[in-house]
Amino acid sequence: MAIQLDHVIVPSHDPIARAKALAGLLDVPWQESQGSFTPVYVNETLTLDFAQREQFESHHYCFHVSDAEFDAILGRILGARIPYRSSPLGETDMQINRRLGGKNLYWQDTDGHLWEILTVSYARADSPPLAAAGRAPR
Numbered sequence: 001m002a003i004q005l006d007h008v009i010v011p012s013h014d015p016i017a018r019a020k021a022l023a024g025l026l027d028v029p030w031q032e033s034q035g036s037f038t039p040v041y042v043n044e045t046l047t048l049d050f051a052q053r054e055q056f057e058s059h060h061y062c063f064h065v066s067d068a069e070f071d072a073i074l075g076r077i078l079g080a081r082i083p084y085r086s087s088p089l090g091e092t093d094m095q096i097n098r099r100l101g102g103k104n105l106y107w108q109d110t111d112g113h114l115w116e117i118l119t120v121s122y123a124r125a126d127s128p129p130l131a132a133a134g135r136a137p138r
Contacts, residue, residue, distance in 0.1 A: 005046055007048070009051050010059070010113065012053065013110075015050035016038050018110070018111060034049075036051060037049035037051055038051075059113050061113060061114070061116070063115075064118055064121050069117075082107050086104075088106055102119035105117060
C-alpha cells in the first residue's frame, strides 16, 4: 500500500463554522461532531479535523483539483464574496494565477489559515521517484 495522508488537525477558534464553510466551498461532506473534532471529508482518504484551540499559528492548506472542480469552487468563492488572490503573499487582487499552464488561487479564512486550490502542482513537478530519493522499494 502506498503511504497516504489520513487526516490533519486544523486548529480553529470556531471549528463548526470553519468546517461548514470549507465543506461548502469544496462541496464535500462534513460532520458537526466526531468526538472532539469537526471533520471535513475531503475525499476517500483525507479528513480535515477542525479542533477548538485558543492559540495557534496559521497554516497553509492546498488542494490539487481538476479544471472543472476549480471552476466550481471559484464559483462558490465568488458567490460567498470571499476575497482571493493570485499569490500566497500580497494584496487581494481577485486574480487567478495561471503559472505552469494551470490555474491557482488563495484565500484566507477568519482563523488566518491560507487555503489554496490549483490544477497543476508546482510542488511535485520535478520531484524524484521515491526509489531515486533513497527510499528502497518494499
